Amino acid sequence: MRRRNFISLVGGAAAWPVAARAQQSNQTRRIGVLLGPAESDPEAQSEITAFRRALQDLGWTGDRNVRIAYRWSAGDPDRLRTFAKELVALQPDVILAVSTPVVAALLREPRTVPIVFVRVADPVGDGFVPDLARPGGNVTGFAAFEPSLSTKWLQLLKEIAPRVVHVTAMFNPATTSGGGLHFLHLAEAAASSMAIQLNAGPVHDVAGIENVIAAVARQPNGGLWSLPDLFLVVHRELIIELTTRYRLPAIYQSRYIVTEGGLVSYGPDFLDQFGRAAGYVDRILKGQKPADLPVQNPTKYELVINLKTAKALGLTIPEFFLLRADEVIE
Numbered sequence: 001m002r003r004r005n006f007i008s009l010v011g012g013a014a015a016w017p018v019a020a021r022a023q024q025s026n027q028t029r030r031i032g033v034l035l036g037p038a039e040s041d042p043e044a045q046s047e048i049t050a051f052r053r054a055l056q057d058l059g060w061t062g063d064r065n066v067r068i069a070y071r072w073s074a075g076d077p078d079r080l081r082t083f084a085k086e087l088v089a090l091q092p093d094v095i096l097a098v099s100t101p102v103v104a105a106l107l108r109e110p111r112t113v114p115i116v117f118v119r120v121a122d123p124v125g126d127g128f129v130p131d132l133a134r135p136g137g138n139v140t141g142f143a144a145f146e147p148s149l150s151t152k153w154l155q156l157l158k159e160i161a162p163r164v165v166h167v168t169a170m171f172n173p174a175t176t177s178g179g180g181l182h183f184l185h186l187a188e189a190a191a192s193s194m195a196i197q198l199n200a201g202p203v204h205d206v207a208g209i210e211n212v213i214a215a216v217a218r219q220p221n222g223g224l225w226s227l228p229d230l231f232l233v234v235h236r237e238l239i240i241e242l243t244t245r246y247r248l249p250a251i252y253q254s255r256y257i258v259t260e261g262g263l264v265s266y267g268p269d270f271l272d273q274f275g276r277a278a279g280y281v282d283r284i285l286k287g288q289k290p291a292d293l294p295v296q297n298p299t300k301y302e303l304v305i306n307l308k309t310a311k312a313l314g315l316t317i318p319e320f321f322l323l324r325a326d327e328v329i330e
Contacts, residue, residue, distance in 0.1 A: 029060070029285050031068045032092040032113070034083055034106065036099040036175075036230040038074035043256040044098075047118075050271045051096065054278030060285070073102070075234035077174065080105045088113055094284045096277060097141070099230045101175050103128050107139070114290045116280045117141030118273050121177035121228050123295055132295040140280065140290040142273045143297050144228060145253070149266070150186035153251050156266055156303070157223050158194050159321055160310070161249035164223035167191065168201040168216045170209070170239075172231035183227050203231070209238055217246035224250035226257075228267075236260065247313050258304045259329060263313065268298035302326045 033051075037044040048070075060066040069090060071083035084105035087095055097103045097117040106115055107128065120128065121144050129135035132143070158164060169184055177183070184200055191198035201212040201224075209232075216222040224243060226232050232239060233254070240261040243250045252258065253267035280293055306329040310317050322328055 027065055029066050030090070030092040031066060031281060031285075032071070032087040032090060032095040033068055034071045034073070034080075034087055034095060034097055034102050036073055036075060036080070036102050036119075037234055039070075039072040041234075043254075044072075046256075047098070047270055047274045051274040051278050054275040055281065058278060058282040060282065066285075075175075075231055077101070081108070084109055094281050096281060100126060100177050101230050103139070111138045113138065114284045115139045115141070116277050116284065116290070118277050119144050119228075119270065121145050122182050125182055126177055129295055132297070134291075135293070135295050136291045138290050140293040140295055142277055142280075143295055144268060144270075144273075146297055147186050149253075150183045151190035152266060153225055153253070154187055154190055154194060154196060154198075156264060157225065157249060157251040158196065160251075160264055160305070160317060161223055161315055163221045164249060165195060165221045166197050166199065166216070166219045167223045167225050168199045168212060169225045169227055170201040170203060170212050170232065171227040171229045172204060173202050174204070175231040176227055176229035206235060206238065209235060210242060213239070213242045213246060213248065217248050222248060224248055226250055226252045228253045233257075236262070244309065244312055249313060249315065255302050255304045255327070258306045258309075261306065261309055263306055263309045263315075265302070265304045267301065269300040269302055272300050273298065304329065 035044055071087060073080035073083055080101060088106065088109040092113060094114045094116060095106065097106055097115050099119045100121055103117045103120055115138055118141055120141060123129050123143055124132060128139055154167065157167065187198060203209050203212055213224065216224055226239060236257050250263055252262050252265040255265055258265045283293065284290065303325045304327045305317060305325045307317065308330065
């Protein structure tokens with residue numbers, strides 16, 4: 001597998017040799033992009049396309065004034081650490097960091113490069129910034145979720161599957177915000193008010209995913225809450241297959257998981273966030289500092305339901321739920 005993939009906005013490009021840097025310093029800027037999924041992930045490619053198009057709208061084109069170096073870690077922590085080190089050593093003008101583990105890996109390196117992040121659940125709680133309005137340092141970006149969403153996810157799962165009383169929150173402690181405890185603590189009070197027994201379902205490998213889902217399915221009236229987690233995103237195909245096999249209602253945070261066969265999702269419009277991230281990259285390339293750019297919360301949320309999956313699970317979706325949905329997949 002290639003460890004490097006240097007490309008421009010409109011075509012291929014080599015590395016950034018020292019001589020070329022001296023010649024191009026006045027007109028060509030350099031952006032590093034570090035991602036958690038594999039390069040073959042179609043959703044990740046859609047998000048990067050949204051980012052590139054927004055850059056082009058702002059005047060940054062690969063044949064004229066910018067080059068982008070990509071690194072795809074495919075959910076591998078070792079590759080992620082290696083690529084973080086490589087990108088920082090290249091000293092680009094700015095790095096786009098996609099997901100919580102990616103930002104954490106970059107911040108273990110010397111903080112010499114501005115960073116704009118997306119898909120980060122809790123930037124303050126994870127210690128990336130001290131304050132959303134005044135991030136300070138070399139890091140800013142777009143938070144993926146607001147605290148109230150923990151309650152919302154449980155509420156929606158209960159509405160779509162009213163018989164659910166045991167909900168297991170599945171996560172990998174190594175790749176989710178706050179080791180997974182952040183979302184669980186926020187949801188505990190809400191779970192009690194909904195007569196839900198909330199359980200933690202930590203997983204550390206692919207075998208753990210099947211073990212947790214099988215255990216939930218053995219409980220009467222069980223449901224699954226798939227937390228925002230790079231590891232679970234990388235292995236979403238397996239999760240969808242298992243929840244369908246065990247006829248287990250599950251809720252997710254991203255639309256594309258439902259378009260691929262998941263039951264229901266509620267979360268930000270990430271394509272919109274990638275476009276907005278291009279705006280921050282543009283401002284940094286033009287001289288602004290990350291410390292002066294506030295971390296922004298999501299502005300657009302989507303409720304998506306897959307009726308085909310609901311039918312396979314034996315669920316009848318209430319009419320009021322369908323009317324509230326932003327997208328119904330049939």
